[in-house]
Amino acid sequence: MAEPWLRGPIAGMPAMVMPAAHALMQAAEDIPMAAEGLTTAQLWALPGGAAAVGFHLRHLAGSIDRLLTYENGKMLSDAQTVELDAEIEDDGRDADQLARDAVTAIGRAIEAMRVTPPGTYLDSRGVGRRKLPTTVLGLLVHIAEHTQRHVGGIVATAKVVRARS
Incomplete structure (x- = not known):
């Protein structure tokens, strides 16, 4: 099957964010294959x-949640801040569950891209406590590029830890 960006338009997806949505679709396909069957030791090896x-899996899901919060013009909740601080720790979920959770978060991001009115793309948004300036479109595109960056880390690191086992 062709990669998502070669499969044509996504129904209902605004053209301005379609490349970002395609990148997220690719990430959602790559994650389960890369993470499948990793042991706990492999999952948390450095x-x-x-x-x-x-x-990478925890951060990818958590960052999508946080970036969508900013996209909606809100600040992070205490629970989101706690999760951010815990992303480096093994919370007991296995690789397959973490992969499913990441793919679910990606699905939420794709849906956000679908339903965000294009007329709001240039609306200002603030990121973090300092409310660093960006736009709705900047956040949506950053979700895709940030996700792709971490998927690259997942794929490469999974290959290394499998080769060492």
């Missing part, structure tokens, strides 16, 4: 000081 696959 080969050469690289971030653990488990961290």
